[in-house]
Amino acid sequence: MQPGFLSIRSLTKRYDTMVAVDTLTLEIPKGELVAFLGPSGCGKSTSLRMIAGLCPVTSGTISIDGKDVTRLAPYRRDIGLVFQSYALFPHMTVLKNVMFGLEMRKIPVAEAERRAREAIALVRLEGREDRKPAQLSGGQQQRVALARALVIQPSILLFDEPLSNLDAKLRDEMRAEIRRIQKRLGITSIFVTHDQVEALSMCDKVAVLNGGRLEQIGTPGDLYERPATAFVASFVGRTNRLSGVAEGDRISVGGAALRAPGSRRGNVDLMVRPHRMIMTPTGDKGPDFDGEPLNSIGGEIRDVYYAGDILNYEIQAGDQIISVERATTGGETPMASGSPVTLTWRVADTLVFGAGQ
Known part of the structure; x- marks a missing residue:
């Protein structure tokens, strides 16, 4: 594995018998923005605190640009940290808050003020240098916190x-x-x-954590289109999970004979994104997707929800509930509850994992 600018090797944190982070290994190239994504308690914040030096490491190593910083104090790691709570000094002005880290590093006052004003301009807060945090909106306070982290040039x-x-x-x-x-x-x-939207829309790569372990790291497209595990498929984006029995590339789901890429046997969970399904009234001609292999399953509309940009239909298909999303165009009349429908999607959009994974 090629070492990254930030190299994390077998990073582990234990609290008595509880393992908060379990042998996390990542190599992050210089200049990349990487998200740590996962539910509460998955170990993402604990991992960040270990990288920052705010939480001692049980085992493993952290290196920055080839230098082992695992046991270094936080102020010796050349790291900037932006907190959830902003952590601004309420009695200080914007300028003084941003200058604080430079003053702690004994930077001359004139140079510290020059750099602080540049950082304030970078976050587009010019003209607010003399305000106190209480005089700013939440978004402006977060910009001050960002400027304070950037000004030390970490x-x-x-x-x-x-x-x-x-x-x-x-x-x-x-x-x-x-x-x-x-x-x-x-x-x-x-x-x-x-927040998966933050991770997918902002970051070069996304590392999905679950139960203290790394499930998968990849580009947003990799994780969404080619999830390595059922957890990643269900956490990154919305998905339907259907129970079935596989025999080769054929899967029986509630009496419907479906197909999936690859070959497997036994009980499986089949997943399909709601917006990849096309819903048509039963008996109408369905889509052909330019001749690609297709899956289809019949059902009945149980309910419909209006969410602004989408209509979300709940379809009863045998003993399973399937969610289907249709983009709104304005003025359309939703299909009525109780209507029989056929759902069609590409075989290539069918994800299959072992049952209960």
């Missing part, structure tokens, strides 16, 4: 769920802002989140 930038306290519109704005700044400066960064 080798690594760590984000610990920094957007979770913001409303939806501000989160969208800050995602774009963080990505813009990270790419402009080329800082190797880790972004901890439980």
Whole structure:
């Protein structure tokens, strides 16, 4: 394995008999933005705190640009950290908050102020240098926290769920802002989140953690289109999970004979993304997907939900419930509950995993 700019080898954290992080190994190239994605308790924040030096390592190593920093104090690791809670000093102005790290490093006042004003301009807060945190919005406070982390010119930038306290519109704005700044400066960064939209839309790579272990790392497209495990398939994006019995490339699901890539035998879970399914009234001609091999299953509309950009249909297919998403175009009339329908999708869009994985 080629060493990365940030190299994490067999990183483990135990609390008595509980293993919070289990032999995490990652090689992160210089300049990449990588998400640690997973549910609460999966080990992503603990991993970040070990990288930052805020949590002692049970075993394993952490290296930055070839230097082992596993046992170094946080201030000696050349790392910037952006917290979920902003952690600004309420009695200090924006300028003084941003200058703080430089002053602790004994940077001359004039130089510290020059660099702080540059960082403030980078996060687009010019003209607010003399305000206190209480005079700023949540999004502006997060920008101050980002400027304070950037001003020390760290080798690594760590984000610990920094957007979770913001409303939806501000989160969208800050995602774009963080990505813009990270790419402009080329800082190797880790972004901890439980929000798949943040991970997929912002990051070069996504590392999915579950139960303290790494399930898969790859580009957003890799994880979404080619999940390595059932957990990744269900956590990264929305999916239907259907129980079936496989015999080679054929799978029996509730009496329907379906196909899937590859060959397997026994009880399986079949997964299909809701937006990859095309729903047509039973008896109508379905899609042909340019002649690609197709799967289809019949059912009945049980319910429909309007969610703005999509209509979400719940389909009763035998003893299983299938979710289907259709984009709204404005003015359409949803199909009625109780309507018989046929669901069609490409065989290539069918994911299969061992039952209960």
